[in-house]
Every structure is written in structure tokens, then in C-alpha cells.
Amino acid sequence: MMRKCKNLAHRWADNTCSVRYLKKRLPIVDWLPKYNLEKFQGDLIAGLTVGLTVVPQGLAYAAVAELPLQHGLYSAFMGCFIYCVLGTSKDITLGPTALMSLMMAEYAEGQPAIAIALCLFTGLIQFVMGILRLGFLLNFMAVPVNSGFVTAAAIIIGCGQLKLILGLKDVRKPFIWNIYDTCRKIPETNHWDLILGLISFITLLILKFIKDRDWDKNRDPNVPLTRVQRVGRKAIWLVGTARNAIIVLVTTIFAGILYAYNIRPFTMTKEVPPGFPPVRPPSFSYQHGNHTVEGEEFFTHLGAGVAVIPMIGLLENIAIAKAFASKNRYTIDATQELFALGIANTVSCFFGSYPVTGSFSRTAVNSASGVMTPLGTIFTGTLVILAMLFVTPYFMYIPSAALGAVIIASVINMVEFEHITEQWRVHKPDVFVWVVTFFCVLFLGIEYGILAGVGVALALLLYNTAKPATKVEYTNSYPEIGIVRLDSGLYFPASDSIKATLHGAGLNEEPYKPVIMDLTHLSHLDFSVVRALGRSVEEYDLNKTTLYFACLREDLEEKINQAHIKNLRCFPTVQEAVDAIVAESAVDGDVNQPMLMTELPSDHVAISTDTEVLQNNGSGPRIVNKETSC
């Protein structure tokens, strides 16, 4: 025992003190020494492009989060710096995202203090999850749950932005009320906002479309591009990639000019205080009217967000990291991602950030702009800081409708209705999971929606484990022997079902038949299953017939032998078990029956598949199919 502990301690010391471990926990140590000018160029261009995207997105997402707009920018730089040191994916850029902003709208109640506190706890919890290696919990969020949740979230966010495009005021937050209020107030639409919003939105869609179009589809690959073509392609790519920044810039200049002539048709963005955020720890208190909310009362306001936000943040980050790792052929380390995300959130909250995670749209921009190492994010973060220091006074000229259009155009890609038809074709129960998740997220809230989806998906899984697939066949030997073939694993919820199947195979009608259970597919045995098998052996024994097992994996045979089941016998092959039963029956000497039946009973049909074990011996008993039910 002592020695084992010592060994463990040694191994731990070896693991944690090695250079390899250092590189694993500080990935920058691995890639920085190999840095060169070529990589620098790629990183610089990509970093600045992402920076141009994140500034308008940060403002827009802060509006989604219902927080003062500067917090969108405050959330957009510190994560970049930390991920550069700790991250394992070169493409990911941390910062404010649509989902996290929606979470804030649900949990932060418009109070930056709550959002910042949630950022701290999100970071700490993600860090602890990394230490405990709890990342595997994400495995239980099935694809339909994820897809249903993301689609519903996109719809909530998108519908929430309609009020900006219509220029409406006093629209309530919960989804149903939001829709109701928006419809009810349509007569109050600000037509100028609507026109600007629609133009922005359509322009964004067109820019995205021409960027994504495959311009080389009908081109002869052997003819080189002309210079004009090459410059044109580059320009299209640049305009398409920086489309958010361009739309915001153009509409802002336009609104600014009108403003200078004292024409103010548009709803404008609120003023954003200039400069670097104040660096201070989370305050855990805020003013609500004349009342200071602090202490226990403050923490009750954090609510379920403390549990949900770290998981959603991790989910989003890992999903994006994996997608780009697979596309660009490198591997990520899920545990290290948890550490990076945890530390990024923990540190960010000192700079007034709300919870951050990897952003899908900006990561795509980063990757497409040719980023080479995580250093690219340094340039993004620097650009955000420069914007905060020098450009904030001009943010008040950004029309709200343009920001709304930017968000709606971003989240439109998150809608995955096409998943439903795909699921319908592949596995219908998953459509049910999708629909439950979708509607519960829409109408009951994010956390209940996800819980409901995960619950339904697990229930379906467990229902499957309770009904293992089996197939019963009969030999044409004397005595007639039932062969029960198990098609899947056997877990405790299947105990009753397997007892019933075994009972049905041999004891349903007299004369009782001996039965062999083919356990080739068994990969796991728990106590309940062993008990059920033992009970079945006992039952066969009581009824003066036999139940043998065959093809059990060696380690599982050892296990089942440990249960000391009376009269338990396991054979390496079904054939040997059949031979043993036939031999025993000969010894018992049942004189009323011929020793070997050669004719098949009329209601039995000989089958030719799935009988390799028994058919190797032409004169031996053959298996015939009788029923194929569980």
C-alpha cells in the first residue's frame, strides 16, 4: 500500500515536472520558439481582420446581453491575450458570443455587477472542471439537444433584435412577450430605422453570399487567373470578411453626417464611456433604486446561471475548437481548453468582462484570414484596446438598426432546421429530442430546455438498455435446443427482460427445452445481470432442464464464476454446449424418443445464415429459426 502510494507520487512528480507536461499546460512554450516572420505576417493580417469584426459585434452583443455597451468591448481583449498563452487551437478567438450574451440577458438582469460576478464563477468552475477532468460530461449532450438548443437560441436572439430594426421601445424580454409586444407595437415602427435596418441586413446577406460563392466553379482549371480576376477575388474576400465593420462604418458615417445637419431620423446607440476599463475585482453588489443588493441577496440573483453558463461556454468552445482542429489537421486537448477558458474568464472579470468563450463567426474569420499561431489573437486584443481608447466617442453615431442587422445576419447561420429532416431519415426518436429541446428552450428558458433535452435523450438511451435485442433459434437435434443470441450489451435495466426471454425460450411449453445463451456480444456484466442469469439457471434447474452459456469473454467468465451460481456452465463455443447437452440427454436415456431427430418439424424452416458455428459439422445438429423477438 505504502509502496503503491510512493509509486503514484513518483509518477505524479514525473508527470508534472517534465518538459512535456510544461508544454501541455503552457502550449506557448511549444510553438513560440519556432516562430518566424512568415507566421507573423499571417497572424497580423488575421488578428486585425478579427479585430475589425469584434468591435461592432462586441457592441451589438452587449445590447443582446442588455448590458451597457462598453462591456461588450471590455469582454473582447483579455481573453485573447490569455488564450494566446494557454490555448491549444490556433484558430479560436475568445470573446463575447451570441449564446453567452443571451445567457446574460436571462441571468444578469441588466446589472453589470451580476454579469461580472458570473464571469468570475464561470472561470473558477471551468478551471475546477479542468482539474477534475469533467469535460467528458459534454458527451451527454447529444447532437439533437445541441442543435435544438442552438436553433432556439438563434431564434430568441434574432427575434430580440427585431425591436432594433423596427425602432420599438419597451419590449419585454421573455420570448413570448417579446413576440407579442413586437407585433402589438408594429404601428409604432420608426420607418427610418426599418429602412436602414433592412438595407443593412440585405447588404450583409449579399456580401456573405458573394464571398461564399465558388467563383471558380465553371472555370477551366488549366487557365491561370488574370491579374484583374485575382485582385477582384481578393477584394470580394476582404469586403465579405469585414462586412460587419463596413456596414457599421458606412451607416455610422451616414448618420453622423445627418446628425451634423441636425437631422436625426434613426434610433442611435447609447453613449459609450471612452477609455480602458477600470481594473478592479468584482464588487458583488449593485444599486437597485435606493436599495443596495449585496451579500446573500446578491448571490441568489446569480441563480442557475452559475451552473449553466460554464457548461454552455465550454460546449461552444470545444465544439468550435474540434471543428477547426479537424479542418486544419491538428489536435486539441479538451482539458487544457478548460484551463484556458477558466483562466481567461477568471482574469477577464477584473476588466469588467462578462463570460467569454470561443466565437464561431470570428474563429471562422480568423482561420480564413490565414492565422498561423495563437499569437494572432494578440493583435485582435490590441485593436480592441485601441478602439476603446480612441474611437469610443464616435460609437454614439452608430444606428441601432445597423447593429440589429449585424446580429440577425450572424445568428441566421445557427438555425439548423435541416437537422430535423436528416434526423427523421436516420433515427426518428432523435427528432423528438430535438423538438422537446427546441420548444422547452423557447418557452421554458435555456436551462430547463437543455435539461429536458438531455433528460429525454438519456431516457431513450436507458429505455434501449432495458430492452436488449435477442434472437431465439432452435436446433433440430434431440433434444431440441433453444439458442438465445444476444445482439447487444447487457446492463442492469435489462435484468428482467433477459430473464423473461430465457424463460420464454425453454420453459413456455412442455416438454421444457434445454437452452444455450450465446454471449459473444457481452462486454460488461454487473451484479444485477449476474443475479438475473443465476436466477434463470436456477429456474431451469428446478424444471429439470438445462441453461448453459457460451462464448463468454474470459474476464467476464471469471466474474460470473465468482457469483457461485449452482450448476452454472460456460462453454467456449455454442457447438460444445450443444454437444454437451446431446451427450447428457443420451446418458439420461429417455427411451421414449429417438436418439437423434433427423427430420425438421414441419413448422420449422431451416436457415442458412448466422449458423457458421453449428454448420461446420455436416452431420451435427442444425439451427432453425423459430422466433426473433425479445
Added chain:
Amino acid sequence: MMRKCKNLAHRWADNTCSVRYLKKRLPIVDWLPKYNLEKFQGDLIAGLTVGLTVVPQGLAYAAVAELPLQHGLYSAFMGCFIYCVLGTSKDITLGPTALMSLMMAEYAEGQPAIAIALCLFTGLIQFVMGILRLGFLLNFMAVPVNSGFVTAAAIIIGCGQLKLILGLKDVRKPFIWNIYDTCRKIPETNHWDLILGLISFITLLILKFIKDRDWDKNRDPNVPLTRVQRVGRKAIWLVGTARNAIIVLVTTIFAGILYAYNIRPFTMTKEVPPGFPPVRPPSFSYQHGNHTVEGEEFFTHLGAGVAVIPMIGLLENIAIAKAFASKNRYTIDATQELFALGIANTVSCFFGSYPVTGSFSRTAVNSASGVMTPLGTIFTGTLVILAMLFVTPYFMYIPSAALGAVIIASVINMVEFEHITEQWRVHKPDVFVWVVTFFCVLFLGIEYGILAGVGVALALLLYNTAKPATKVEYTNSYPEIGIVRLDSGLYFPASDSIKATLHGAGLNEEPYKPVIMDLTHLSHLDFSVVRALGRSVEEYDLNKTTLYFACLREDLEEKINQAHIKNLRCFPTVQEAVDAIVAESAVDGDVNQPMLMTELPSDHVAISTDTEVLQNNGSGPRIVNKETSC
């Protein structure tokens, strides 16, 4: 669609209106026409024997339930009559049980009105569960959870009776306080109670022991029993079986005689009102001091009991019914048992009963006494009614210590510590499940204990589904091909793990290897798994190598084809997939490599097992083992 509905309606009508259906839902219709005198004799003797047991047990269990003692008797007759008509097991006798009484102690707060209301809701819920066929939910209560729960319940009940044997007063109910108060008050022990209790307890154990002893172990089976021996055996069996009644009778007569001489050393049972219980619907209100608890307040007092008690009652009943059905070779119908139990509880509550279910000890007595049909329970019920009408005045002379001894001797069999060692040998994680259930039931209460146990058992199951067992082998062909063999089913939590395994098999080091996944053991495919497999195919494709699937079941192949995965190919056998890859590689014409490697690389070890598919062709590629990890 219309036609399908019509067909369903027809089938439903056929099913519900047939004689077979009637026999299924009213089993008495099946067995009563075949009734005869021989069966009557067996039923009469068994029914009366059980009646002699249930009267003292009923009083004792009512004390466990902390209800007025008459409710133990009120619970003991109506269930018998109803089960006779609706039950599918000839052995089961419904009535008060140790577990149900413990539940009452936890939920009824000593108020008969609560107990009676719980009886009504238990019945209704069980009936609805029968309609919805929810009996399968019991499958999720693994053996270790059940065993840990029953053991803890036995200890709670047994320790709760110590106060009766010691003659202590004012002992608090929750387990820890019960133990603490009992220990603290030991100096206040009533020595006469202790002496009587110990004598009763030891006598009960001795009677049980001599009854259960195999008297024929050393006897020559060819020598017939003498008349004395036969009478002796019969007497031992009778005394052993009626031991509870005998102990209570003897101690009551003894105490009654002392009482007649005005000697009152023992703590006596409270007076029991004579006669048949008042027949009335549950009142849903009770007096608490000067305050009438009713309406909403009353229903909040029912608490979690409404959810837990029907499940536990069903569990106990089904477990017992199955055990005796298997022993006595008949089958029970779980759904019909739910109906029988539900109606029995619903009707019983009009007679002042608390929730009833099948009693293990009395069912054993019934079976051993030679019961032939469910009619035996009619005699039991009648005897209870006679006892209520004519014997109740004498109940006040029953010493409490004797009742305590009866209960402790009964629940001692429920303690299943030996399960732990068995689980340790067979499947160690189940010991953890047992221990969690046991301690949570003891210290947190029954419902939390069971929830915790079920939760841990399911978590272990799900953890297993997230880590499917796989084995990776390599052929010695050119190109070297990885063969990934899946040893178990594949459910959505395994998506990530399987993607990682497939990545590791072929894409971990250059040159990338083609890989074949052997899906023989797959019995289920959900959308998440299909997606994961599709992503893996894409990944191999991106890396200019191939991932093929083999041995997929036909219906699953159809499913996976519905996902329209680019470059997906499934082969009927691994060999065909290997041949296809070797042929493709020859077409590609990689001139730097010999067309077929015949030598194994030095770090590979040829294996001889598990290679039947590939070794059938002596000159073809062979599989070599490289790693066996997930």
C-alpha cells in the same frame, strides 16, 4: 393513415372484448370454474395459518407505522378479498408490511387521516401506472439499490423496536436520534420488558431454526418415516409456522394472569377499539391541537410519500410474486398485478387501511401451508374480521416487548450484508452503489436514499456507454490497414470517444493509414453516432486516406446510408473491405513501395485469436495486434 387508425381500433376492440382478455383482467374467471374440494382443503388450512400470523403482525406493524394499532388490522382484510378476484399469484397475501409501515412512520406523522389518504393515492397511482404500463420503471432499480435499501430499512425498523424491548419512552423517530435516545435512556430500562422481550426473541429464533432445519439430512431415504416421526415433523412445522401467534398468545395469557393478580410489570399495548372499522371515504383533514389541518395544508403533508410509496409497494409486490411464481412454476402478469394492487389500495382506504402490498413472510407461510388458489386469502381476511369483532378486548394484555420481538425477528431476514461480499467478487462498482444507497437511506431518508442509489447506478451505466470498448489491430498488408473492432453497442455519449479512437487508429502519425471499422456488435445507431462516424469519414477523406465500415447489420446500414455521408462505404465482411483498400492502393500506384509487404514490422506481434475472417486465406493479409485501448 385513416386505415391504420381503423385497424388499431379494431385490434383494440378485439383485444379488450375477448374471453382471453377477461381472463387476463379478472383471473378468478379462469381458475374458479376448476375449483374442487381438494383445493378447498389446501386453501382453508393455508388461509387460517396466514390469518394467525397477520393478526399479531398487523398490530406490531401498526406500532412501527406509529398509528393506532387497530389500523394494522383494518389494513389486513380488504386487500385479501380483492386480490382473490384480481391477483395472478396464488401465494401472495396483501396486507401491512414492514416497509410500508416504515413509510408511514416517515410520512403519516402519526395521523391516520394522512395514512388513509396516502392509501387512496397509492392505489390510484398504481392503477394509472398499470394503464400506462409503467411497471417497467422498476427495471431501473438495480439489485444493489434494492438490497441496500431493504437492509437499511430493516435496520431502521429493528432499531426502532429496541425501545419496546427495553421499555423506553419518548424516543425520537429519525434514525440517528433514535439510536442516540435509546442509548442515552438505557439506564431507564424496564427490566421486566427486557427479560420478556429477550425470551420472546430467542424463542422465535429457535422456533424458526428448528422449522427450517433439514431433519432428513442424515436419514436413509429408503427407510420410511415412523408415525411418531411424522407427527413430530408436522408439530414442528405447525409450531414453527405459527410462532408469532404462539409467542403473542403465550405472553398475553401470562401478562393477563399477572394483571388479574394486579401485578403489572410489563409495558402493555394500548387499548384497541373493538369491532369492524367504520366504512367511509378518506376525510382529508385531521385535528392538530386546536387547529384543523385540511385542504391545501393537508395535501402538503402527504409530501414525497405520494411518489415513493406506490413505487415501493409495487416493487415489493412484484419481487415477491416473481420469486414465488418461479418457485412454484407459474407466471405472473406485472400489469395485472399493478391493477390488483391499485384497486386493493383504493378500496382498502374506505376501511381505514394504510397502504398495503404483498408481505414476504406471510406469502412464504401461505405457500408453505399448501395454498392452491388465491381463494386462500378469503379465509385469511375472514379470520382477521372475526378477530376484530371478538378478540380485540384481549389485545390490551399483549406485552409491547413481545410485539417488538416479533418484528425484530421478522426484519432480521431482510438484512443482506452478505450481498456486499458477493458484489465485491462479481462487480466492484456495485458495492459502491449498495453503500451509497444504504447510508443515504439511513441518514437522509428513504426517498433520497433510493434516488441517490438509482442515480449512482445510472451514472455508472452511462459512464460505460460513454467509453465503448474497442480494439485496434493492424494487417500486415500493403498498405498497412487498421482494423477497429467495436466490442459493445454505440450510444450517443460515445460519439466523441469513437471519433478519437478512429482518429488514433489511422491519423496519429504519418503516413496516415486506411482504417476499417468492424461494426459486427452494433445493434443501435442514433443520430449523434451517425454524425460522429460521418465526421470521421470526412476527416479521413481530408487526409487523403480511407475509413470503411464492415459487418454492419442490414437495417443499420440502411439508416446510415440515409445520412448521405460523402464517401461512406460499408462492406459485408472485413475481408472485402481489406481487398477493396489493397486494390485501390494498387490503382493509385504508389511506386515507392513494394506492392505487398510480406514481413511483419519488428514491433508487431502476430496473434492467432480473433482473426478468423482474415486468416481463411493463407496467402492474404494477416492481422497483427498493436494496441488494445479505447
